[in-house]
Amino acid sequence: MEKSAIYHQPCSSYAYPYDKETMHIKVRSKKDDIQSVVFIYGDPYENIKVDGEYQWVSHRAEMKKSATTNFHDYWFIAIKPEYRRLQYAFVLTDSNGESVFYGDRDFLPNDQVTFSVPDNFFKFPYIHEIDLFKTPEWVKSTVWYQIFPERFDNGDPDRSPENVLPWGSKDPDRDDFFGGDIQGIINRLDYLKDLGISGIYLNPIFKSPTNHKYDTLDYYTIDPHFGDKETFRTLVQEAHKRGIRIMLDAVFNHIGSKSKQWQDVIENEQKSVYKDWFHIHSFPVRDGENGNFDGKPSLSFDAFGFTTTMPKLNTANSEVQNYLLDIATYWIREFDIDGWRLDVANEVDHAFWKKFHQAVLKEKEDLYIVGEIWHNAWNWLQGDEFHSVMNYPLTKSIINFFIEDKIDSSQLISSLNGHFMKYSRNVNEAAFNLLDSHDTARILTLAKGDAQKVKQALAFLFAQTGSPCIYYGTEVGLDGGNDPLCRKCMIWDEEKQDLDMLQFTKKLIKLRNDYHSILSQGSLDWLETNDSSKKVLHFSRELGNQSLIFIFNHGDKEASVSLKEDHSYTDIWNSKEIETKKIDVPAQGFTVLKTKS
């Protein structure tokens, strides 16, 4: 038995309350090393007298091997502790019949002496509803659509920057303006409703000199090239009328160098009232002086990266905290927005995000909070900071398999399983899942224009736990490499739109909307493919007695996949009954089956 690989951490994603009465417990072992895991559990205080001595009342249950990665098996059980307290341990047995007890004091002999000592067991001391990881219920059934406002539609040509370029007249350079605005989004709400999406994530819309507006000049003002407060109010109201929610982008890690606060520091240096709003190591902070050259590590103040136009805010300063928290609640209070996406969220302190969480949820209890974090974000996802992060690790796995053919099906499964196992189920159910964004090359470009690959990747994304997001234009075949090329103007000319992709996207969104419960909350089980090329994926999503079967054939020839004998199936993607217990999926194709009860 490879004991060095066995891992459990109490009070973590390995042992957490899924709801106010259910505990989820996981333990990890070396792949293929352990044959069975028995879960020993009970209330820490429940004892009965046996032959004059008190004995702990314990129960036993088999754990299920629920996920496997390249190196590990994950064992799972869900338990409802009768008195809300849980004392537990694992008995792991390998194929040679060796058994060990694994608990809070590590490995011990699997015997009565071990069992008689309460300290040998792990504890989940008490399930407190107030400590649950709670996410807004609406998020799970939402399909998101991300809009980069400057490039979606120019609905108000009078509100455009001076040097505005004709819509779509060229590929964007870093400093180009094309005149997109909020009125443009309002004008297209019916289009979006028809597409089927139910949430819009907007890149920044507050006053700023750039087209991307990540260098905010004034957080209380809508950028005049985008509209004004009334335009924005109309957008939220009209979106809500159509059942579409609005999430804004909060850039709180740094402010724009053109803001009054930074300008005051430039001018008044040590004497500025805003001096402590930043992390300044020496004055002056003016561009081109004292080491302050854009992109150079010699900056005399902390910035986003080494970008002189984005000085970092000191979020430990209570004036800054009050300022940002007022902004965060202002746009909820006055305009009824539904979510905040937090830019560079990982570089802002946890203490601030905890205050942010409390403040915004007090204003609107089902507001959604998504942090921009590209790496393992477990520490921000403990229930008191974010509901979710931009799920880029999922993005990367999907691209590696479907788009760039860098990994095979077993590697894809391993990386997805490993990724989902990092978090609690509550986190995964509210994940913000995406294939691309304003910060990455577009999926169609990564696929070198192969629309079929894009369709497979999109369909796979939509089949995962969490809420999928479509980056504007993907549905009509918009392409583009890394920033600034991924921010091209939306294609509104039907002749230039990929109408096949549009129909496909609508169909996919409808599928997601029709089966949102099972797709957001159902379990995922990987099934047998008998595919030696490792290009075929076969998995089920199950909730209650409902289940969907997904089959993706990423290979070059038709794949034939066996279905479980004890069910009958309908192909809901192609709207036909399945007569046999086998299904043929064409090369680069996929399908979705529903089991009949």
Added chain:
Amino acid sequence: MEKSAIYHQPCSSYAYPYDKETMHIKVRSKKDDIQSVVFIYGDPYENIKVDGEYQWVSHRAEMKKSATTNFHDYWFIAIKPEYRRLQYAFVLTDSNGESVFYGDRDFLPNDQVTFSVPDNFFKFPYIHEIDLFKTPEWVKSTVWYQIFPERFDNGDPDRSPENVLPWGSKDPDRDDFFGGDIQGIINRLDYLKDLGISGIYLNPIFKSPTNHKYDTLDYYTIDPHFGDKETFRTLVQEAHKRGIRIMLDAVFNHIGSKSKQWQDVIENEQKSVYKDWFHIHSFPVRDGENGNFDGKPSLSFDAFGFTTTMPKLNTANSEVQNYLLDIATYWIREFDIDGWRLDVANEVDHAFWKKFHQAVLKEKEDLYIVGEIWHNAWNWLQGDEFHSVMNYPLTKSIINFFIEDKIDSSQLISSLNGHFMKYSRNVNEAAFNLLDSHDTARILTLAKGDAQKVKQALAFLFAQTGSPCIYYGTEVGLDGGNDPLCRKCMIWDEEKQDLDMLQFTKKLIKLRNDYHSILSQGSLDWLETNDSSKKVLHFSRELGNQSLIFIFNHGDKEASVSLKEDHSYTDIWNSKEIETKKIDVPAQGFTVLKTKS
């Protein structure tokens, strides 16, 4: 290479800021499997142009194997990131020369392709001083003394319960009273000062019908058998004059059934204004009705265990929160106490403890917070709840080796290393270390009266990182089995005191006080013993260029231990110079050396 055993978790006790500029990084591998670990790191945004392409500026450093357990090696490095941001990964090489890259996307080939992708690296995004785990500086140099007030000294015979028993006249039963009080403690402050301790942890002193007072009746009143507010104020003032700090016991998980709040619920049931202060499943809640029999799982309300006299408080209720937070700050504000020990801390919700942390530290910024948690408490030790927990896992390891001879030296080292590795260094430095308490049998009784074993165990406890605590009476040979026997009256009759133990304890406390910096903050390295019986321990504690060497011989015959050749040594325990590079330690003995610079 056993990849399944390799473990690192970003933003955890494996990667944390030790202070505002220093990161501590650990990675775990299978014992004896890995030969070297190279730490690759840099600022995530620092790139230089090489041949027209941007390349990340990275650095390399060897990690040190800093601890070994039965199954794992732990590799460590401390790094000061120049721009407060850290991007990092590990290159692990085994004895066959196989090398792998280990980062945020798990294992990858150790090649340039891997290095060129920032997402392959772990991140510590930014060191925020506000998020540091901060502990009161004074704790590290404190030697604690725990007093169970009813049994320490009867300083005011007029303030004693009616049926008070003559001091020490019998072994205590559960319901006995012996008349101990706060005046008794005041009278003995000079004794304690002379002993050398610098902090008193008092078991509960608020009004309650029992001798242990864990069933509080009124948190605003000193128990009248113990004294009144003026007596308590005098105690704090007189202790402070002598450089002794006072920590009280906060019993916030539950309240006493005789409290006005619970009595009101008994009487008024659903109509009680205190109904939501508890977790009540059905009425009535009166003893002997509706399943409410002491010790039975059929209770119709949540309690401490199944104890009817200790109904659990609903700390998610804001009225309860305000009530308890006012109590927590009242005793600081009005009486200047220095610490709170939190009873049954693990069963109270995290949200409450975060509020508690903020409230009490706002009142007194260097107040010490110690939770009663017997198991792995990592989740309460993230910097925003407790500074420490009662370090019972350390207790158990010491007892297993020194007192009960259940484990050998290698098992002791493994369990200590494993335990310390669970937490950050900041946590370990402020740990509340103890051998026994009101909740366990006394150490002398566990040692079956063998005072020499007790001396070894105490000396070893005092040599560890963290603050040691002596349970009242240990210094004079007080014994006693499990509760209630561990709560015997203090021995004040010198003829009955173990005066040799008293001298020993004073000497040991003096050693700790003389070398508090090195003992609380120095590193600990286990050294060679050449002892096949596995009864000898040899370790150094080092800080800066100072170091102490401890040698414990728990065997039955003299042990001879070789010292490093490149130093000369003074035996500071026995006050003699060491002339050779070898030292002989008698059976069941120990000594402490100081290296001469």
